[in-house]
Amino acid sequence: MKIPLILALLASAALAGETPWQKLAGDTSRIAAPRAVVVSNPGAWESLWREHAGPDAPVPAVDFAQEKVVAVFLGRRDRTGYKVVLEADASNPSEVVVTYGEKTPSAAGFGATMVTAPFVFQKVTARQVRLEAKSAASARRTSAAGASAPAPVAAAELG
Helix, strand or coil: CCCCCHHCCCCCCCCCCCCCCCCCEEEECCCCCEEEEEEEEEEHHHHHHHHHHHCCCCCCCCCCCCEEEEECCCCCCCCCCCCCEEEEEECCCCCCEEEEEEECCCCCCCCCCCCCCCEEEEEEECEEEEEEEEHHHHHHHHHHHHHCCCCCCCEECCC
């Protein structure tokens, strides 16, 4: 059974003094090439965050004893309106399968012509997390909603 990712994942406690977060998304990343990763330790998390946000950016707190972070970067796009779409299948209690895709802007809709680099970071409470790109067949079924398969990206585990 597939359900929206936010419903499939449990919230985690943040370290004292830091703003708790579950999902961080936007369209301004320093990571210019498509990439999808699962981060499972603090060193890899700090390295990825600094590559994404810059060397002086504060690193958001993650309790790696309880959580992992799924990170998907779409790479550079030539206009606004692109978004990362995540969906989780938590039907197997030992593994969460996270499928990622790309929501493209409507051809008829307004979008500023400017370089963007859409991304999402999502905390996942699971021992095992597997990332899969949305298949072309799946993307065709959801094309009415504006979601499509991203360019092929190898998923990797950091840590």
